[in-house]
Amino acid sequence: MKFLWCTLIVSDIEKSVNFYKDVVGLKVYERFKAGEHEICFMGDGETKIELLCDKKYTVEKRGEGISLGFEVLSAEKAVDILKKKGIEAETKIIQPKPDIKFFFVRDPDGYRIQFVENIK
Structure with missing residues (x-):
């Protein structure tokens, strides 16, 4: 079995695509409309994230x-x-141990994004 993607429900597809492209460095692989939704797959290798824009989906504590x-x-x-x-x-x-450092930011919808440095 192979892990393919993780889906994030987003409120503004443009803000989210720009964040993951400009801040994280991911590429857009596929972007399309599916009924009322807009979907964008992004990644930098095999595993991707799926951004699913659903204007009706509201969550107080999203992410x-x-x-x-x-x-x-x-x-x-x-x-x-x-x-x-x-x-x-x-x-x-x-830096919880000698071989790793990390910090967090938030994306436009409040999801926590962790940037990790693996120290060799």
Whole structure:
């Protein structure tokens, strides 16, 4: 069995596509309308995220308990790059053990996005 994608329900497809493209660095693989919904698959390899825009779907605490992790070469450099794009880190850089550092930001719908540096 192979993991294909994770679906995120989003409120504004343009804001979400721009966030995952410009901030995270993912590419758009496929984008289409399906009835009342607009769907966009994005990724940088085999595994993808599916952004599903559903204007009727409202959740007070959207994204609670969900986070997506993306590897970066340097946590410190990633923080600086995000600041230049107007995105503040939600946490300081955390280093729970010697071989990993990470921090979190929020996407336009409040999902937690984790940027992880694996130290070799």
